[in-house]
Amino acid sequence: MQHTFVLQTKWDGGRNAVGDLQAQRLQTQISIPPEMDGPGIGTNPDEMLLGAAATCYIISLAAMLERAAIKATIDMQSDGIVDVTNGVFTYQQIIHKLTLKLAERTEKNEKMAERLAFKAESTCMISKALKGNVEVLVKLTIE
Template identity: 60%
Template sequence: MVQHQFTMDLTWVEGRNGTGNIKASNLQTEISIPQEMNGPGIGTNPDEMLLGAAATCYLITLAALLERSEIEVQQLSMQAHGFVSVENGVFTYEKIVHNPTIVVQALSEQLAKRVERLAQKAEQTCMISKALKGNVMIECDVQILEASI
């Protein structure tokens, strides 16, 4: 078994409405509670970082699956949305929705079905999606387009 370890150093100043910093090998930024949750809104926050982790893992997994299936992708982009609810002062990360747009040459019905299957498989096999399973609902709404000549 191979095990990978990732390390992050964090600092925090003051109480709930304070700010902090995070630093990892390829990430360094300020952190705080977002303004939507009555915080200072400085830097990023756990909600954005969870969304970012889920979205980047999904997008990289999708790109790999499309490549392994020898589907020539002209463009791959995505928007992701995270939904957090508040009930009786308790915040719950309920849902993440991935909205990838996949542009291919010579789009056919058969190719569209293959791409759609791979887009759904990426959500099921992504490491972060699997870690969140049972706690955060993850949906995938794929748009498949034909490249214009």
């Protein structure tokens, strides 16, 4: 079985113009971020890649925790590290800073939650797509 996701973009202008992006459940403006000397209107490819990696990871983890019957609240900040060397932009690393608040904090639940937190990164579809190009790390705190 295959799934097809469709995304339309429209861009009218040069480097510092503002474009439009529309998908079935997403509509926004797009431009180059101010960190890269752009107008910073709407979102940008760097945020979208980070968002794809973060949402894929957190949904994968939530499903794995549910299957393991571990109730938890998941709080996460994801940082995307982009290197600029000689004018070349390279997305180097994504760091998921994850806090799991376990409803029932037992040694067994903690060990399983920790195992699943790291396994979810390697099973997420977006992490698999990035493998070999962008390093994805998980920094875990369990409460």
